[in-house]
Amino acid sequence: MRQTDNAAPSGCCASDPDSTSEADSCCSAKETDDGERKSLGTDKQNMVEYAIHGMDCPSCAATIEKGLRKTSGIQSVQVSYGTGKMAVGVEDATIDKQIPGRVQKLGFKAEPLHATQSTETYQIDGMDCGSCAVTIEKHLIKNPSVHDVSVNFSTGKMHLDHTTNPKDIVKEVQKAGFNASLDTREQQSEPSSDRKKNVFSTTSLSGVFLGFGFIGSFTPISPDIMTALYAMAILIGGAKPVKSGFYAIKSGSLDMNVLMASAAIGAAFIGEWLEGAMVVWLFALGNTLQNKSVERTRNSIRDLMNLAPSEATVKSGEQLVRKAVEDVAVDDVIVVKPSEKIPLDGEIVSGSSSINQAPITGESLPVDKQQDDMVYAGTFNENGSLEIRVTKLVDDTTIANIIHMVEEAQEQKAPTEAFIDRFANVYTPIVFALAISVMVFPPLFGVGAWGDWLYKGLALLVVACPCALVISTPVSIVSAIGNAAKNGVLIKGGTFLEKAASIKAMVFDKTGTLTEGKPKVTNVISNMNDRNDLIAIARTIEAHSTHPIAQAITTYADERAIGMKEGGAFKTITGKGAQATIDGMEYFAGNPALFHDMNGLPQEMEKQIDALQENGNTLVIIGTRFDILGIIAVADTVRSITVKAIQTLRRTGMKEMVMLTGDNDGTAKKIADETSVNRYFADLLPEDKVTAIKKLQGEGQRVAMIGDGMNDAPALATADLGIAMGGAGTDTAMETADIVLMADNLEKLPHTIRLSRKARNIIKQNVWFSLLTKVAALVLIFPGILTLWMAVLSDTGAALLVILNSMRLLKQT
Structure with a gap:
């Protein structure tokens, strides 16, 4: 049906009632943007702009504004929720280095715009969940040499703007209980496994002592020896969480390492050595399994890096020389033989072949390529030998851009993830305080023994870890975006x-x-004596247009060897056509509406136009201001x-x-x-x-x-x-x-929609599973049904199940 009603809402504020929040945010954005122009346009030299990540409603913008206005040296702040940007007026240029850290403390991320970045990227190893990332951020931001830091648990990367030696940064991260290394192409494609081996051996050794102690309980071995075995298990397996927990507390955060270390130390304090050793070992084992699982999701995008060959065959005169792709320059000619991968983006200068472009575009069938066609690094040459002129360096190829943009996308927090992070920041301290209250107040008022309530409080500490909940969203998003990239879809x-x-x-x-998008001429109706003259005039008018219909007329003329006339004063008439002056007279080529606006169309021609349009043709009428010279019908397939x-x-x-x-x-x-x-x-x-x-x-x-x-x-x-x-x-x-x-x-459009809906469903499953697991554990603590080791198992087990559930998105088809 034809839509003739052009009435539409004047803006998103007029949207449906179900979209109230979006409408409000849009209105807020407009008001804020106006405010920016009024209040911030006076002193542009001291203005700094940032992209703000993590806002999910206009109130977030207000929170950032209020928080920053309290900072000395900041003259004005305007945050636009609609555009995700912030403009800050500062007294001097040194203050802008402090702003990202201030915004980070408010629960958001600020990324400078229009500035030269001295940011380095590090690969972080040993993070157990998102709270570890927070601990590293808070620890490093206190270093005066660090201006901005962002750690992403999902991708295992840290972006750092600093003025000190990278070795010092690595040492600072190690102090917090983690490993860091500068991110390079080689490290991305072949992640180091040294740290993983160390973690696994520590977990194994702790398990050995735990096992010997447990077996000893069935033998006449001395209780002191059993206690010593359990103590060794706690010391070996608990070294990392205790170290990380210390720096978490020092940084002002309560992460899972703090809670688990407190539970293990508390269990030993009340004489529950077996429970303490079991807590440490299950926690370490769970984290090892989690790390292995999350690493698989991270590798889903790293695998793309291995698609393009590391070497290329370069044509040098009559010689063929093998070179590393990093050493190949733009305009070099490379030779790709049948059954080889194309190493760099380029244009075919000789040869033809079928190219499997699935790694880039996700297309199920190979695409025929010939001279002057573009080809992309990482795609597969199925037959014919090709000579390709390189058009992009290795770091600028299409696949390199895809990898870069996907990694950036994976690090951006979705609204659901941002909300859960803020919820966890409130939830954890509250449950921690509740655990302390359970340990102290009941026995203080004579209700039960101190040992019983201390045990229940320790179990509550373990249950307080929101690890599964915090992981529920980011791992799902990383998996889904990685899946999409492998299928030729880039989700930002x-x-x-x-x-x-x-x-x-x-x-x-x-x-x-x-x-x-490649229409062809289907019919030509000429009122001129020479039909070729009509086509020549049309070609002359359309010569300066890149519109597909203009190109169809040019192609039609080329096929019949009909040249152009001498013309000038070319002009585009937006939405209606074009005009040119030929032999001193104005000629027009356009749709019927153009000629209706000038002098109208003859009734007989109206009938011809209706008949052609009913058959699906798009019409180009050729004429002057006074005469209609003919009609060219064009149709697309x-x-x-x-x-x-x-x-x-x-x-x-x-x-x-x-x-x-x-x-x-x-x-x-x-x-x-x-x-x-x-x-x-x-x-x-x-x-x-x-x-x-x-x-x-x-x-x-x-x-x-x-x-x-x-x-x-x-x-x-x-x-x-x-x-x-x-x-x-x-x-x-x-x-x-x-x-x-x-x-x-x-x-790939249906795949994208299916994948997004599957991701939404899995995120919902993960969130509800995490919450229900916590509620069930809390309920079972007070009757004494839930033991300390069961609490650890429920926490680490829930986190592992959430990760495995999210990883199903990697296989979604």
């Missing part, structure tokens, strides 16, 4: 993964998205994968498929029928696409817009989720959209 962060799961309406741009993709989307539960096009109603209807799109908006000018998106949002829909990432940028930005198609080799598409389909078709 957990926020967009969550948004994709709630999309109910898919909006497609027609040309180049649903269709091939639907992509072979489009119908299948839309049918699959319907099976995922997508409610509405919408097409946007500037074409006439007849063409739009034909394409809609062919693709099974159930709604379309025709005769749209570029700005009308934004209005159409807002109209759908005003109807209560959560809208995803799929386009090419360039021409559709305003509509992509207006939609709840912007999806760009054909990102391989297109930097603009990779930069502008929230999600990028690397292939130039919709093949």
Whole structure:
């Protein structure tokens, strides 16, 4: 059906009642942005801008503003929730180094914009959960040489802006009980296992002493020897958590190491040596298994680094020389033989072949390539020998950009993750205080023995660890984003993964998205004596246009060897056509609306136009201000994968498929029928696409817009989720959209929606499982059913099950 109602809400504030929070945030963003211009535009030299990560509502912006305004040297603060940016007015340039740390203490992350970064990346080994990351951050931020630090448990990386020696940073991290090493390409592709071996041997040795002590309980061995064996198990297995716990307390945080160390020491204090040793060993074993499992999710993206060969065969005169890819320069010619991987991005200068591009685009079938076509590092040359002119250095290849952007995306906190982190920051101190109260107050008032209540309090300390809850979201997001990257889909962060799961309406741009974007001339109707003159005039007018219809006319003329005329004064008429001056006269090429606006169209021609449009043709009318010279009919073809993709989307539960096009109603209807799109908006000018998106949002829909990432940028930005198609080799598409389909078709769109919904469901499962496990453990403590070692098992077991559940996303198809 044709949409003729152009009325649409004036902004997101007019959205449906279910989207109140988003509408509010959008309004807040607009107000804040206006405030920025008014209050911060006076002293631009002392202004510093930051990207703020972790905000999930406008009140977060207010929290940051209030917190920073108390800092001396800061003149003004404006935080925009809508854009995720903060502008700070400072007295001098030295204060801006303190701002990221201040924001971090408020529970968010500030990343400087428009500044030269001296940030180093370190690989951190030995973290058990997100609380360990917090401990490292708080410990390092107190160092005067450290200006900014961010540790991400999910990816195992630390980003640090500092002015000291990297060796000193490594030592500081080791003090906190962890290992750090500068992140290099070699380390990423082959992670060191020294630390893991050390942890495992420590866990094993602790287990041996625990086992000997336990076996000794069935023999006439001296109780003192058994106690000594248990004590050795506690000392060996508990060294790391005690050390890490000490620095956590020193840094002002209560992480799981603090709680577990307190439980083990407390158990030994009340004479429960077996319980204390069991706590330490189960905790160490659980962390070892967790580390191994989480490392698998981290390796899911590191595996992409090994796709591209480390060496290339470079053509030097008549010689072929093997070189490391790092030593190959732009414009060098490399030779790739059949059954070899392509080492660098480049353009084919000689040869033809079928290329398996699945590592980059996720396409299921090889793509035929010939001279002048682009090829990408990491893809597989199936047959023919190729000579390729290198266009990008090893660090700038498409696959290198994908890896970089995916790692950045994995480090961005989704709203759910940010909320759970804040919840855990409140939950842990409260339960810790409750545990202390349970140990002290009941026996103090004569209710039960001190030993019994101390034991229950220690069990409560163990239960207080929110490890499974904190891990529940980030590991799921890392797994899902890694899966997507391997399937040729780039998801920019957990926020967009969550948004994709709630999309109910898919909006497609027609040309180049649903269709091939390569229309062909199907009919030429000429009122001139020489039909070739009409085509020559049309070619001359369209010569300066890159529009697909203009290119179709140029191709048609080339095929018939029809040249251009002498022309000048070329001008584009937005949304309607183009004009040029030929032999001193103005000529126009455009849609019927252009000529309606000038002098109208003859009635007979109106009938011809209607007949052609009903058959799905897009029309280009050629004429002057006074005469119509002829009509050129152009038609586009639907992509072979489009119908299948839309049918699959319907099976995922997508409610509405919408097409946007500037074409006439007849063409739009034909394409809609062919693709099974159930709604379309025709005769749209570029700005009308934004209005159409807002109209759908005003109807209560959560809208995803799929386009090419360039021409559709305003509509992509207006939609709840912007999806760009054909990102391989297109930097603009990779930069502008929230999600990028690397292939130039919709093949992986259903997979993206299924993956996002699966991720949402698994996150919900993890959160509820974590909470219910805690509640059950709490209930069983006070009747004395839950022992100390059972409490540890429930905590580490729950964390391990949550990780394993999240890892199912790595295999989602």
